[in-house]
Amino acid sequence: MSRWGMAMSQRNYRGVSADQRRDRRREQLLDAGLDLLGSQGWRQATMTAICTRAGLTERYFYENFAHRDELLLAVLDRIAAQIRDVALRALAESDGDPQAKAEAAIGAFIDLLTNDPRIGRVAMLESAAEPLRARRHELLLEFGQLIATQARALYGNEALPPPQDQINGLMLTGGLAELLMAWLTGELPLQRQDLIDTAAAHFAATARRHDTSPPP
Amino acid sequence: MSRWGMAMSQRNYRGVSADQRRDRRREQLLDAGLDLLGSQGWRQATMTAICTRAGLTERYFYENFAHRDELLLAVLDRIAAQIRDVALRALAESDGDPQAKAEAAIGAFIDLLTNDPRIGRVAMLESAAEPLRARRHELLLEFGQLIATQARALYGNEALPPPQDQINGLMLTGGLAELLMAWLTGELPLQRQDLIDTAAAHFAATARRHDTSPPP
């Protein structure tokens, strides 16, 4: 039994189990959170607004999340999972050429963030501020590791060692974030392929060891 | 006569003119805003808190700013002006070597943000959130342009043509912002010189045309 006399859902309702109903409401709340956070911004993504948009009342908010921040974190985590998904899938489905693999993964990433601008805004902009900043950093580290692993797989011992790989991951994602946002707001006359080329070029230029010794 | 019966200051008081007094109060408010925003964060940088710290009452807040956001924007703009100032000064005072010039400008930038941690926090962390995000983006575009201009001055026709130079400027500023955000929050075990080296290396690696044709 929960705090305010709301007995934990037990029996079926409209043909669905209690757990399924709860999970469904959780998804509704996450959808509403993504919608508000990704199109109105953090300020408007208030608890009551999210509940209203989800068509639920606050009781079901507390059923799934302790605070507002917990929901926002979950929204970001769901996006991170999607990014992981499409990127790894693109890597697996592209052929063995390192450049082609990098472009496939970056292209899948960019497509995800631009096909649904709300996802792009949350992933690149809202996540940079409180209360998501800390998690964003963790995720960047994780993706940096993933990139480093891939770079090592692609480039072998030409790949950079830590912490240089981590630094480069941060520089790449930070730059991509600004670039994507400028693009999403129509400030750059670029095509999708231009973005991919640019990002892939920066990745290639910084992901492996530079030969700094010119020929004598 | 302003809204609430506060007659516009007219005559001298304590030996200073009305305009001087108003400007002085504006500076006090900006200082208080920087102090709170840069050490307590956006949530604590409330109107009443700012007025209290400035030793003024709300009346003088509205005398200088319409909303809280207007003051916060002014705080950020003042910092942006300082950044412009120290960077251009460093460029002018360093010798002609492109690498040395880049390192001097980047070093001056980093020093400004770290000598006063409040400035660093506002410029890199708080500016990423509402209500400063939009202005931050404008400023990054502006500094990206500045970098592109400098690259052309340093590298001549070896520099990249538009819009590639703008893209690279944006990638560099965005990446550097991300790197500094992580560094300012203690998430990266780096020294000042490491940051300068990294940023300068990225600038050098992307600011000029790459020779993509290997020898036959």
Added chain:
DNA sequence: CCATCTTGACATGACCCCCTGTCAAAATGC
């Protein structure tokens, strides 16, 4: 010295969000 301007301290209501609680209607299980 005195009317007037300036300043600081404080009071007040409106508004919004969080959080908890109530109540009735709908749906269920037996």
Added chain:
DNA sequence: GCATTTTGACAGGGGGTCATGTCAAGATGG
């Protein structure tokens, strides 16, 4: 059919900021 569970609508206090107003004391100019 009936007691019980689930749901939706809504009410209301607590806390905080914003925005506006009042009042008295200090400073000024004539």
